[in-house]
Amino acid sequence: MRYGPILGAGALFSLACSWAALVMAPQLQLGALAPAPIPNSSDVHPALRPGLAAQGAEVYRSLGCYQCHTRQVRQKRLLFGARLNAVGSNANTVSLELPGSGKTNLVNLDLLIALAKARPDLGIAKVTVPPPLLADTNVVAALGQFTANLALLQHADDKAGIVRPTSGPTVNDVAGRRPAEILVKVGPEAAERAVKLLTDSGAKAELVIYNLGPDIERGWGARRSVARDFVNDTPVLLGSLRVGPDLASLGTRAPEKFAAPWKFAGTNTAAELEHRLLIHLYNPRLLAKDSTCPSATYLFDKQKPEVRYAGEPLVVSKELPPVFPKHNARALVAYLLTQRNDVSLPEAPTPAVAAAPAGSNAPAKP
Amino acid sequence: MTTAQPSSQTACAAAPSVAEVEASCRLPVLFLAFSGAAWLCAGAVLALLASIQLYQPTFMEGCPWVTYGRLRPAAVNALAYGFALQTSFALALWLIARLGRVELAAPLGLTIAAKFWNIAVTVGVFGILAGDATGFDLLEFPLYAALPIFASYACLAAWALVTLHQRTERELYVSLWFVVAALLWFPWILSTAQGLLLGWQVPGVVQAIVAGWFGNNLLQIVLTSFALAVLFYFVPKTVNRPLANPGLARAGFWLLLLLGGWGGLAQLAAVPAWIPAVSGAANVLVIVPVLALLVSLWQTADGKIAEAWKDNATFRFLLVAAILLLGVTLRTAVFGGHWTQFTFFATARTDIVLLGVFGLAALGALHHIVPRLTTGDDELPSSGLADVAFWAALLGVLFVGIGFSLAGFAQAGVNADAGKAFLKDGVVGIAGQLKLVTVGYGALALAALAFLANFGLAVRRCCAACCGGAR
Numbered sequence: 034m035r036y037g038p039i040l041g042a043g044a045l046f047s048l049a050c051s052w053a054a055l056v057m058a059p060q061l062q063l064g065a066l067a068p069a070p071i072p073n074s075s076d077v078h079p080a081l082r083p084g085l086a087a088q089g090a091e092v093y094r095s096l097g098c099y100q101c102h103t104r105q106v107r108q109k110r111l112l113f114g115a116r117l118n119a120v121g122s123n124a125n126t127v128s129l130e131l132p133g134s135g136k137t138n139l140v141n142l143d144l145l146i147a148l149a150k151a152r153p154d155l156g157i158a159k160v161t162v163p164p165p166l167l168a169d170t171n172v173v174a175a176l177g178q179f180t181a182n183l184a185l186l187q188h189a190d191d192k193a194g195i196v197r198p199t200s201g202p203t204v205n206d207v208a209g210r211r212p213a214e215i216l217v218k219v220g221p222e223a224a225e226r227a228v229k230l231l232t233d234s235g236a237k238a239e240l241v242i243y244n245l246g247p248d249i250e251r252g253w254g255a256r257r258s259v260a261r262d263f264v265n266d267t268p269v270l271l272g273s274l275r276v277g278p279d280l281a282s283l284g285t286r287a288p289e290k291f292a293a294p295w296k297f298a299g300t301n302t303a304a305e306l307e308h309r310l311l312i313h314l315y316n317p318r319l320l321a322k323d324s325t326c327p328s329a330t331y332l333f334d335k336q337k338p339e340v341r342y343a344g345e346p347l348v349v350s351k352e353l354p355p356v357f358p359k360h361n362a363r364a365l366v367a368y369l370l371t372q373r374n375d376v377s378l379p380e381a382p383t384p385a386v387a388a389a390p391a392g393s394n395a396p397a398k399p
Numbered sequence: 400m401t402t403a404q405p406s407s408q409t410a411c412a413a414a415p416s417v418a419e420v421e422a423s424c425r426l427p428v429l430f431l432a433f434s435g436a437a438w439l440c441a442g443a444v445l446a447l448l449a450s451i452q453l454y455q456p457t458f459m460e461g462c463p464w465v466t467y468g469r470l471r472p473a474a475v476n477a478l479a480y481g482f483a484l485q486t487s488f489a490l491a492l493w494l495i496a497r498l499g500r501v502e503l504a505a506p507l508g509l510t511i512a513a514k515f516w517n518i519a520v521t522v523g524v525f526g527i528l529a530g531d532a533t534g535f536d537l538l539e540f541p542l543y544a545a546l547p548i549f550a551s552y553a554c555l556a557a558w559a560l561v562t563l564h565q566r567t568e569r570e571l572y573v574s575l576w577f578v579v580a581a582l583l584w585f586p587w588i589l590s591t592a593q594g595l596l597l598g599w600q601v602p603g604v605v606q607a608i609v610a611g612w613f614g615n616n617l618l619q620i621v622l623t624s625f626a627l628a629v630l631f632y633f634v635p636k637t638v639n640r641p642l643a644n645p646g647l648a649r650a651g652f653w654l655l656l657l658l659g660g661w662g663g664l665a666q667l668a669a670v671p672a673w674i675p676a677v678s679g680a681a682n683v684l685v686i687v688p689v690l691a692l693l694v695s696l697w698q699t700a701d702g703k704i705a706e707a708w709k710d711n712a713t714f715r716f717l718l719v720a721a722i723l724l725l726g727v728t729l730r731t732a733v734f735g736g737h738w739t740q741f742t743f744f745a746t747a748r749t750d751i752v753l754l755g756v757f758g759l760a761a762l763g764a765l766h767h768i769v770p771r772l773t774t775g776d777d778e779l780p781s782s783g784l785a786d787v788a789f790w791a792a793l794l795g796v797l798f799v800g801i802g803f804s805l806a807g808f809a810q811a812g813v814n815a816d817a818g819k820a821f822l823k824d825g826v827v828g829i830a831g832q833l834k835l836v837t838v839g840y841g842a843l844a845l846a847a848l849a850f851l852a853n854f855g856l857a858v859r860r861c862c863a864a865c866c867g868g869a870r
Binding site: 040056105106248258260271277330 | 452453454456457460461462463466467468469471472530531532533534535536563564569570571576579580583584587588591595596600601602603604605606607608609612616620653656657660661664666667668669670671674677678737740741742743745746810814815816817821822823825826827
């Protein structure tokens with residue numbers, strides 16, 4: 034090769050390819066991402082951080098906490114389920130107790146068929162009607178419909194090669210428990226179909242989601258972190274190494290899910306968590322003997338400072354004199370407390386509020 | 400830089416002699432080489448101090464300037480900008496001058512630009528320690544250091560390219576392909592990253608993507624290219640044979656440029672799934688060019704490796720660097736996915752490329768270049784110190800690489816299984832492996848010191864010769 038310019042042009046072309054794919058394309062895809070409204074409230078997620086927490090973000094960056102802590106919860110898969118909440122009623126609902134007995138035993142016959150369709154692994158027990166009820170024309174009509182549906186179901190079962198067990202739990206048992214988990218950890222299509230079958234039969238059913246994976250099991254977050262969680266951050270400190278636990282949802286972490294588990298003593302849990310985090314900053318080894326989290330004693334004053342609004346002294350432990358958290362310590366804790374990912378997003382739902390599954394819900398594949 | 404001496408080269412009437420070429424290189428290349436090695440020593444010491452805090456958290460406790468979160472990025476950036484990039488400028492200038500058979504344009508200007516580079520790196524490292532780090536891996540220097548870095552680079556690269564343009568040997572040898580590619584690559588990625596992160600501030604996770612893209616390009620293209628430039632120059636020279644398979648080298652070169660820039664984002668979880676997937680695929684595909692390039696080198700040296708290992712200090716460094724290049728590529732391709740995400744295994748790639756692949760190749764090359772430019776010999780004055788430098792650097796890189804990798808595997812096991820206790824298995828449980836890392840950084844600092852001592856001896860001998868002759 035003799036010509037430098039050709040060489041240079043080729044190199045720049047190669048670079049332009051990777052630049053277009055890995056810098057331009059993500060910017061086009063994610064650049065316009067905006068906070069999402071939180072259902073049933075006027076708030077959005079992620080919310081703008083209040084001033085103190087925004088200052089805390091700077092302390093977090095400045096002290097390099099991101100060198101040891103990630104803020105990215107991972108999740109293996111997103112699976113779905115169907116839950117039966119109420120039997121409901123319709124024309125084919127009959128009461129199996131005699132009128133005047135004071136008891137009611139409503140059976141939604143359509144629901145039994147729907148359940149049987151959703152759960153081919155369960156048998157169907159006979160519905161026995163006390164003879165006096167057979168005089169009721171409504172009951173007779175409903176039973177007739179039920180028998181016809183059963184025959185259709187039997188036919189469909191035979192066609193699909195489904196053999197229902199004759200012993201063990203039946204759909205009748207399942208319909209008797211509420212709430213009942215009809216399907217657990219299945220794909221979105223199966224769960225959606227089951228929910229539709231159940232609601233069509235007049236019952237109240239909902240779609241349940243299951244976020245799975247070690248991070249979720251550890252209690253580090255309700256769902257995986259997604260790009261939208263960070264639209265208000267600058268700089269975005271995702272972290273790439275977990276010497277310490279993930280902090281993406283530290284603000285909502287249950288006490289027993291900390292690396293050094295603890296318990297709330299009273300009812301003012303917010304104040305307790307804040308106190309706990311201040312002590313952690315002052316010296317993590319007071320809370321977990323083996324912790325390698327660096328202590329930030331320089332964020333605390335030994336003597337009561339002269340400034341007004343110095344704040345309450347922090348009682349570190351019984352043996353040690355109290356210390357006075359500086360402004361930066363309070364800011365950092367305020368920032369840590371804003372870390373949360375329990376808000377359901379269309380692209381990353383949380384179990385509490387299940388959105389309808391859509392194609393975009395597939396979690397990041399490993 | 401004109402001398403009264405007639406040119407001893409007959410190939411081209413205008414071509415300067417080797418002595419003239421080397422004379423023009425002397426000041427800037429020696430300055431860059433010396434400062435680079437000094438930064439290697441400083442960076443290794445900073446990394447050593449940081450690594451102790453990982454298992455001994457009370458070490459240097461109570462001062463924000465030396466807390467792990469600042470010490471570690473200070474160390475990595477000192478090693479990347481102070482040592483690796485600076486040394487690669489020394490190598491680039493020397494390779495352009497030697498292979499292009501041309502005197503360096505503006506040696507004094509280059510030296511001044513190099514001086515500014517050093518000032519900027521120093522300011523940046525202190526900026527990080529003072530708490531001004533930007534928060535992006537390998538781009539932690541605050542703006543007030545990042546801009547001077549870019550400006551001094553622009554001067555260095557511009558003069559390097561002017562020199563290349565004036566070359567009397569028109570044919571561009573493989574080494575120069577890599578040098579040119581890396582010299583053009585670096586300003587683009589640096590300006591893109593600094594512009595988007597510190598200037599325009601793209602929103603949200605795009606920042607992390609840009610930073611990951613920059614870091615990967617710096618390691619996989621820029622520094623690996625400089626290492627390969629050195630390998631392709633010295634291996635044929637040492638075994639005294641022409642390059643065995645130039646076609647293969649050419650294919651490897653272009654494929655490396657095309658594929659190498661796509662990796663590095665497998666470390667991100669909170670981004671659309673296609674991004675880590677593309678990066679993971681690129682990490683695997685890049686094996687092809689790396690293999691092509693190494694096979695071409697291997698065919699050149701085949702049969703003479705043992706002999707060259709014994710006789711030539713430079714060659715030993717280069718052989719290990721080549722093996723490490725293969726090793727780090729395979730390591731990332733095989734284990735670089737989801738499983739080792741967020742562990743020391745993944746983050747240690749930076750150390751292995753900076754100190755192992757590039758670091759060993761560069762130290763090896765300097766063991767030839769520094770004596771050429773001082774005493775005029777092919778080897779540094781003390782072969783004992785050269786041995787110390789080699790073995791300490793080799794063990795240092797191995798200890799750091801193996802220590803971090805084993806710690807990473809243990810962390811990966813904890814990450815994958817919520818039943819394991821985070822604190823006991825994932826934090827306390829990796830202290831032993833991390834102690835190995837501390838020893839490794841110590842050995843690397845020792846290697847840098849041994850080289851610097853040898854450097855000093857060579858300079859003293861050179862001065863004694865000149866001044867002694869004058870007296």
